[in-house]
Amino acid sequence: LVADARRAVADDGVPQGDLVIGSLETTAALHLSPVLTGFAAAHPGVDLAIRTGTTAELIDDVLEGRVEGAFVCGPVDHPDVAFETAFHEDLVAVTAPGVADLRDLTAQGEVKIVVLRAGCSYRRKLEEILAARGVTGLRILEFGTIETILGCAAAGLGVTLLPRGIARGAADQGRVRLHPLPAREGRVTTLFIRRKDGYRAPAMAAFMNHLYPVRAAAE
Numbered sequence: 001l002v003a004d005a006r007r008a009v010a011d012d013g014v015p016q017g018d019l020v021i022g023s024l025e026t027t028a029a030l031h032l033s034p035v036l037t038g039f040a041a042a043h044p045g046v047d048l049a050i051r052t053g054t055t056a057e058l059i060d061d062v063l064e065g066r067v068e069g070a071f072v073c074g075p076v077d078h079p080d081v082a083f084e085t086a087f088h089e090d091l092v093a094v095t096a097p098g099v100a101d102l103r104d105l106t107a108q109g110e111v112k113i114v115v116l117r118a119g120c121s122y123r124r125k126l127e128e129i130l131a132a133r134g135v136t137g138l139r140i141l142e143f144g145t146i147e148t149i150l151g152c153a154a155a156g157l158g159v160t161l162l163p164r165g166i167a168r169g170a171a172d173q174g175r176v177r178l179h180p181l182p183a184r185e186g187r188v189t190t191l192f193i194r195r196k197d198g199y200r201a202p203a204m205a206a207f208m209n210h211l212y213p214v215r216a217a218a219e
Contacts, residue, residue, distance in 0.1 A: 015203040016045040022058040022070030023050055025146050026122075027190055030165045031087055031214060032071075039210045046203045056119030062193055068204050073121035074189040080196055086211070087190040087218050089163040091122065093129070093179040094170075096156035102179045105159055106130060110137035112158030114149050117142050121188075126161035129185050150176065 023032060028050055039048060051058075051067055058070040063080060076083055093102050105111050111130055115123035127138065141158055143149050146166060153160045154175040170176045180186065192211070194200075 013202055014045070015043045015201075015206040017201070017203060018047045018049070019201070019203040019207060020049045020051055020067045021207065022061050022067035022072075023052055024055065024058070024071055024073065024121075024190070025052045025116075026089075026163050026166050027071040027087065028052060029146070030089075030163060031190075031218060035207070035210050035214050039207055042210070043203065043206055046206070048203075048207070054116060054119035055121040059193065062195055065195070065198075068198070068201070069192055069194040069207075071190055071192055074191040076191055076193055081193050082196045083191040083193040085189055086192040086215055089165075089188050089190060091125070091161050091181060091186040091188055092164045092167060093126070093181065094150065094153045094160045094162055094167045094176050095179065096154060097174060097177045098156070099159075099177055099179075102159070103133075106133040106135050109135065110139060111135050112139045112141060114141045114143065114152040114158040114160045116144070116146075116149070122161045125185075125188070126159070129161070129181065130159075132185075 032050065036048065051061065053061065055072040058067070058072050059076065059078065059081065061067045062070050071086055074083070095102070095105065099105060113126055113130070115126065130138065141152065143152060146162070149160050150167065150170050152158060154170060164178065167176060167178055171178045
């Protein structure tokens with residue numbers, strides 16, 4: 001709060017200085033390129049950086065002031081966090097091409113899942129989806145990047161859960177098979193979150209102005 005107060009006093013209304021935004025890796029890959037391109041061209045005085053992480057990590061980053069705001073998977077319920085809808089995503093289960101039906105895996109009782117580290121909201125959701133289908137045991141294979149996870153799913157090491165837009169290219173190449181999910185399971189909302197009591201710098205306001213048209217185009 002002291003740092004925010006100092007920034008507010010020095011604020012002359014011109015977007016400038018450092019701006020660190022947190023994001024899920026999938027959101028950065030799917031949606032942020034046009035935002036970053038437009039923002040960088042319009043505001044060369046701002047040093048914009050993107051910090052990726054899981055939803056749990058990014059919420060903590062916002063609360064601790066390591067990022068000005070972050071794109072996370074909703075819902076988020078924290079008394080110190082303000083949020084607004086950024087994007088909607090359709091999630092799909094992703095397997096090797098030879099898996100014709102997701103039930104072929106869930107019928108085995110124990111399923112291998114290929115996921116990011118703990119704190120990933122898609123990982124938690126995949127565990128819930130499989131539990132609802134009667135899976136009684138999981139073997140969890142953790143990896144650090146989406147590309148590695150896609151490669152492992154393609155190789156038949158396990159099933160994963162990703163936004164359709166992220167996995168579509170690999171599916172079009174025949175590397176993986178996508179398994180659609182009912183809307184109640186597969187439709188998720190990406191939120192943009194900030195501290196409720198955080199100072200909103202001109203650079204942040206300018207970033208949001210570049211985000212809104214991209215968000216509208218994605219609807």
